[in-house]
Amino acid sequence: MKTAVPRYYHLDVEVSPDRVRQVRRILAAHLRFWDLETLVGPVCHSAELLLRAIQEHATDKNISIEMWWNGHHLIAAVGQNDRELRPDRELRPCLTRIAALSDGWGCCATDTGSTVIWFTQRAPVDESVPLVPTVPEPALREVLQVPRAVPVAVLAGSPGGEAPDVLEAVG
DSSP, X not given: OEEEOOEEEEEEEEOOHHHHXXXXXXXXXXXXXXXXXXXXXXXXXXXXXXXXXXXXXXXXXXXXXXXXXXXXXXXEEEEEOOTTOOTTTTTHHHHHHHHHHSXXXXXXXXXXXXXXXXXXXXXXXXXXXXXXXXXXXXXXXXXXXXXXXXXXXXXXXXXXXXXXXXXXXXX
């Protein structure tokens, strides 16, 4: 059985108008490096929309961006620490556009009060997925060595300390 090579990328950045363009180029470069050219447009456009909305409405401009690729879906998430920013109010137009561009999206709060907004993009059917063979787990027979000629009395632990008839185990 073969599995896709999982990929992960993380970036911490302070959002500004110049940084939005830089982040878009960085994300596009990683997607191209992962052979996901067809996802560059929708993923980078959605990320840019989200970063511009955060830059415009948030007081804390420090964010974290993460991307995960599992061979079938790309998940992009943006985490921001501004407790005053309400995605359901200030980011509603942005999230509406992201919903139209992506296969799925969501928003959740963390224990620390941060907000994480994520979206997914499915790979097209004809997208080439880098595959690697999985290394088989060793079976029990491969790990334990079977003794060829060990006296049965030693294995059984004879009660009198003497083995009247020593039999050999043949494996």
